[in-house]
Amino acid sequence: MTPETIDQIFVISKHWLLGYMPTALQPIGSAILSVVPVLVVFPLLFAITTVLERKGLGRIQNRYGPNRVGPYGFWQPIADGIKSLTKEDVVPRTADQVVHFLAPLLLVLAAFLGYAVLPIGKNMVITNLNAGVLFFFAVGSMVELAVFMAGWSSRSKYSLLGAMRAVAQMISYEVPLVLAAIVIIMASGSLSTVAIVNMQATYTGIWPHWFLFTPWGFAGFILFMIAATAESNRAPFDLPEGESEIIAGYYIEYSGFKFALFFLGEYLGMFATSGLAITLFLGGWAAPFSFLTWIPSYIWFFLKLLTLIAVFIWVRGTFPRLRMDQLMGLAWKFMLPMTLLNIFTAGIWHFIPEGILRWLVCSLLIVAPWILLSRGLKQRKKLQVRTYRFAE
């Protein structure tokens, strides 16, 4: 088998299977064969991630992490699953039963829909939409609806306020998230995720043409990842669930497996936005060097995904939770101006001919506002040394 065959093995086997189907059933058969692997692989990845995350966070804090269930604690997700399945499903008596039931399902559904346009490998995308990136953000904003449904239908002030906080945060960060992605659409001239990856899957010598390796691409990637962290409610932006302050926020009235579904939705959203970040900035399924193209494309995709998840875990283990005003301040005073400037920079880049000059100009256009902005934001803060009388 040639590397090309191994790369396309899933595509070939799908077509081989479809060959045995009557022609009338082929469209639906094709859809099922594309969707089911996504429905299997990503929840499985969720299960693996939960245990790896707990172990990683443990190591960051010089602990072992889970190590009781199975070898090195790797059966922990199974135990967690059994636990959440056997827990009593409590629904408040005055809750809107239907909406309360639908909210976690909608959340998971919204998280899954985004995968429709993610190219997991070469020729491995469920639908190649012309407006793929737009579709991704459109269905991504369904999460806000699900969150508000959960908070409102629980008929509890805590969950309602939690939902308001969560929605405020998600909408605030949706803006820089989309604006950070716009530079890629400008550069590639396409909204199709497949076309964006194809543009990046070419090489100069051994070096790939990832959008990350441009000043605006790098800044866009950093801004995108910050916004994605906030968008998927992960630390340090995990205010919606703030377990020490507001105790689980919008899903406070959920128990058992519905509660687990919220976590599943959160992680699936994280994987999806990470997948989009890979597609937009990190070359999707493309190998990082031209001599590594013999490794199958889907392996590259998942390696990049796991790396980004590791960074997410690393960030979570490092930073304390922000305060609500700090969170909003970062979104509107730092992220928004930077993303707008980044779009401007990407435009300038397009009009300056290739060479060292455009690197200099564009880098300056990003670094100078960044320094000025960070200094300006810092000056307004009155930093002082706090003395604690009782905690030494």
Added chain:
Amino acid sequence: MLGAGILKGLAETARNFLGSYVDKDRLTTVQFPEERAPRIEASRNFPFLVYDGTAKQEGLRCVSCLICEKECPPKCIFIEKSTDKKPDATGKLQFYPATFNIDISVCMSCQICVEVCPFNAIKMDVDFELSTTDRFSDLLWNKERLAKSNEYYREIHPIEAAAVDAELAEARARVAGAKAVTTSPPAQPSSGSSVEK
């Protein structure tokens, strides 16, 4: 500059992460049911009754003076006095507790019962695994369950126990000396001096 502190923090956690695999000294976790942290002498959790010798009930130092019961802030001690008397640690005839119960679900580990006890009969234990399967009878400990030997006390609080032992030995010697001096009168039990009620 914005971001410098972020990178510093990330470097610190990365050092922790990698270091925990290289350097086992970093991992301070005690794998609890199998491993135990060393017991700290100054720690305290829940009172127990000290007995001398081997007889668990007869050797109890408690003379049921009821001071601890009165002083207990959450009122978790219940004592019933005996009707007869028996010799205590120093050889004097004393009352003894017919029942001595402590409700451990109420006890707040304040150690006041220990401070007020004039007979060194009640002391603080360091045992912290008090979980039970029955929330009624298992949480009300009777004197059989509360009785623990002086050797155990010496083991958990060595410094404190040595002081108590010295004090008791002195008291015993004093009583023995008094007996040796006044041998002529028949052994009259010294009544009422130590037990008020």
